[in-house]
Each structure stands twice: as structure tokens, then as C-alpha cells.
Amino acid sequence: MATIASNKPYRVGRSPTGLGLFATKPIKKGTKIIRYFGPLLDSKKKKDDAIENKYLFELNNRWTIDGSVRKNVARYINHACKPNAESDVKPRKRKVIIRAIKNIEPGDEINYDYGTDYFKAYLKPIGCKCAACEKKRKKKRAEARAEKLRLKAKAERKALKEAEKQKAKAARARKAREKVKEKAKLKLNGAQLNGKSLNGHAGKSARKMVAAKPGILAKPQQASESRAQA
Numbered sequence: 001m002a003t004i005a006s007n008k009p010y011r012v013g014r015s016p017t018g019l020g021l022f023a024t025k026p027i028k029k030g031t032k033i034i035r036y037f038g039p040l041l042d043s044k045k046k047k048d049d050a051i052e053n054k055y056l057f058e059l060n061n062r063w064t065i066d067g068s069v070r071k072n073v074a075r076y077i078n079h080a081c082k083p084n085a086e087s088d089v090k091p092r093k094r095k096v097i098i099r100a101i102k103n104i105e106p107g108d109e110i111n112y113d114y115g116t117d118y119f120k121a122y123l124k125p126i127g128c129k130c131a132a133c134e135k136k137r138k139k140k141r142a143e144a145r146a147e148k149l150r151l152k153a154k155a156e157r158k159a160l161k162e163a164e165k166q167k168a169k170a171a172r173a174r175k176a177r178e179k180v181k182e183k184a185k186l187k188l189n190g191a192q193l194n195g196k197s198l199n200g201h202a203g204k205s206a207r208k209m210v211a212a213k214p215g216i217l218a219k220p221q222q223a224s225e226s227r228a229q230a
């Protein structure tokens, strides 16, 4: 038993999705790995047609292999969207051979593509967990994270720009207020000056008097001289 087992280039082992079949020896591209076998079910027989399990391998419209039997070690082979093996179906012989389509190294999990029908019925609803799909999912998550960061950075840039805009606006408003203040001050000063003159004729007359004084005090001749010079 042990010698038979050691002759085989595979073993059943833990896979990310449960159990799987793993290469224990190098398997060359194109070589037969294992046969997928079990009782043949005839769709024309009601009893056969009523059988339902995950290991049914449809050969054609009439014949299906029921691979759920314990001896069918090939049933451990998991599906992969980018597999290293294929199911070579020979409907006339009612035989299925799992064959390597790539060079497989010891330790590699052996996979084949279960086909569209199986994928739609069993894998799509729960999400395919094959290496290729996991990689795709990982990439998508990384892209989503990058996009989130990009949007965050964009929002931050926008907020910064908006803050700068508000700051500039506030500065402009402050300047405008200062200008108004300055104008008001000038007006006030003017008003104060005017106010002095409005405070009765005292200011005006006082200035007039000051201006008039030299004339009064000056000798009449001097005044006429300066007028003549002008």
C-alpha cells in the first residue's frame, strides 16, 4: 500500500479551501496525472437522474460520472481559473483523465477548470477562491485603498485651497475695512477742521484776524510794496 502510494506523484493535503491534491514529484506538461472515475449515471434512468452531488462529471447529454466515491482521489482536485491541469474527457470511452497542461513542481497544488456550469452553480455565489481570483481580489482591494487615499488627498488639497481662499478673502476684507476706517478718519479730520470753522465764526475770524493782523500791523507802504512786487 505504501509503495503504491509513493509511486503516485500526488498526495491529499490541506489547501486554502479545505483539502486539495498536491504534487509530490515533478509532473511534466502533457502527462496523465490521475483518472477521475466513479459509477456511470444514465440520465435516461430516473434513479440515476435523481442523484445530486458536487462530484458529478457530465460526459455528454446522457452519461455522467458520479465521482463522489471514496476511491476517486481525483475528487480532491480543486477548481482553478488559471489551472495547471485539465480534464481530458473521452465521452465514447466514458473516461476522464486529469492531465498536466504545465510543468508542475513538487508541492504545487494540482487544479483544473471545472467549467462554466459548475462555476456558475457553486463558485460564483460564494466567490471563487482559486489563486488567480484571490490575486485579482487582492489587486482590487489594493486599488480601492489607493483610490480612497487619492480621494482623501484630493479632499485635503481642496480643503487647504479653500482655507487659503478664505484667508485671502478675510485679508481683503480687513484691508477694505482699514481703507474705510482710513477714509472715515480723514473725513473726521476734515469734519473736525470744518467743525472748528462751524463752531461759530470765531475760528475763521481768528484766522482772518491773524492773516489780517500783519496787514494791520504792517506799515501801509510795505503792504503796497509787496503788492507791487506781485
Ligand SMILES: [Zn+2]
Residues within 6 Å of the ligand: 080, 081, 082, 128, 129, 130, 131, 132, 133, 134
Ligand atoms: Zn477562480
